[in-house]
Amino acid sequence: MKQRIYVKTKELENFTVTILKNHGLNENDSVITASVLLSADRRGIESHGVARLKRYVDGIRNGIIKLSPKVSTVVETPVSLVVDGGGGMGQPIAYNTMKRCIEKAKNNMICFASVRNSNHYGIAGYYTLMALEKNMIGISLTNSAPLVVPTFAKDAVIGTNPISIGIPADKQRPFLLDMATSTVPRGKLEVYSRTEDPIPDSWATDENGIPTDNSLKVLDNLLNRRGGGLLPLGGGTEMTGGHKGYGLGSVVDIFSGILSSGAFGKNVYGKKGEPPEVAHFLGAINLEAFMGKDEIKKNMDTYIEMLKSSNKADGQDKIFVAGEKEYIANEKNSEKLSIQSKVFDILNELGEEFNIKLEGE
């Protein structure tokens, strides 16, 4: 059996829109959500692409994701917003908020938004890209279900809490950082669990909070909340800098869940008797706040060229800049892309109910 199946990119996007619409999400929100998911697949971040469509559908079905949320602006100043997403789909909430941020930053130079009561919003980098398209700096952070163990702790208390920051360049591709603040995301453990290869000791801890090479055990412990989990960037000790990844993950939690009085830490799973909720932090910075678009974009070219033209380590032939691999994948996958055959089958199961079928080769 083939492990991967090629599908037309546009067809996969249309299919995703149709599935979401048929589950009651309105046209606009379905288009936005599909765009975010496809952007992940195109950029090679499969864990956050259409492979998650079933989870979103399940979220709608069990009421965690509300179809007609009451989205409200809780605080507004010329340079900031606090938005309550009303428990709706994360992608349209974040998309609409980032659009407002970009609009405000046009006139007021900077806008940051802290967003509460939302759901999983896909890849953080999507919203950063929105700012980059307008020649602005983009910032996108989100908290997430607690999977990461703080330094010296036994249990997962914070999420993989990604940080995405993008800065436009002129002739070079933009700089686009999009990273979990854990050493690896859970999806990486899932890959290793399939082959039962041992994982490096900076990735995860067992139920006693001790680094382990057994990915199956970690995933099972997380599922059953038995303790242990992913390690912050830098690993399980202060000697290797694990407290730094833990500190960065905390900053994401604070900017997202605390500035908005939303959920943070363990509460992202759901406060007592309430459904889980997610918080985001989005920002746009106008380059005219500093040395201006033309000069900054030229400086970025110089910087990126400086990094890429540096001497390579023995055995290496290329130095990458943040986002470069994803831009290359995005260009390659514009017409068609490959998805895991397991994902292909799940998508077609979702489609059966509505008599739609995804064609693959």
Added chain:
Amino acid sequence: MKQRIYVKTKELENFTVTILKNHGLNENDSVITASVLLSADRRGIESHGVARLKRYVDGIRNGIIKLSPKVSTVVETPVSLVVDGGGGMGQPIAYNTMKRCIEKAKNNMICFASVRNSNHYGIAGYYTLMALEKNMIGISLTNSAPLVVPTFAKDAVIGTNPISIGIPADKQRPFLLDMATSTVPRGKLEVYSRTEDPIPDSWATDENGIPTDNSLKVLDNLLNRRGGGLLPLGGGTEMTGGHKGYGLGSVVDIFSGILSSGAFGKNVYGKKGEPPEVAHFLGAINLEAFMGKDEIKKNMDTYIEMLKSSNKADGQDKIFVAGEKEYIANEKNSEKLSIQSKVFDILNELGEEFNIKLEGE
């Protein structure tokens, strides 16, 4: 011979002010610089304290640090500044800029400043603390001499580029992250080089860009620009997340050196025929831009208590929050503190010229 000598904290600060004044730095700037240095020593960050006084004095003597810099505001909007430090002492440039940011954020909610043509500004966290004292979020970034090797590169191209972010709490101590974006700072290698203990493989590479356990070799290579250097947070491979630390270090470089059209990357050593220069990025965010001071500070208490009260890993009895260790040290060291006897001797050599002496016990 005693390894460490106790000195009165206030006396050490006065001594530092006197040395700086006697080298021609004006009263105000001397007081600010001494305050930043003492803050580092009090907080247990010795590498950035009075141990560096001689380097600053040398900088003044050889003209790298200008005594009467022409500091100018290159760009000003209601929420941003670009400042040219005129090659002056880094601490007063950063201090005065952060003060302006805080002032602007009082009325306009947010202010960010990108600062070029400055010098080493001490611990990043000092300027974050200034914002915390005003119940604001503080941000402080700086680039620095190229000591860090990008993922897959052979040579050091970027600095240890620290990130400091602070958020006030109510009854709990503030959250105060202050971290180099390398796994460890150079000072850590110096400690290991004294005993010749092997260093972990996520710390540094040799002249071929290959991880090494030999700290002496790395320090010698850096000094003679032979290649190799410190590794970004996450170490030397993508598997352990090294590209993330490299990405974060780049963000610091961009916000500091590129938004201000200052020096970045290798140019922090000095562009062709010009002296080295350093760039910073400083920011203050008013909590009223989001859910407001009272609510956010209470949320912070809840979050910090959640982290600290989590179950401990086997063999651990305390979970720390960013900045906590430094706050504890700062309280302990308010009356007297200990410095290395080697540093004590160097300080007294500096004092001899002006007939002042530091008393120790």
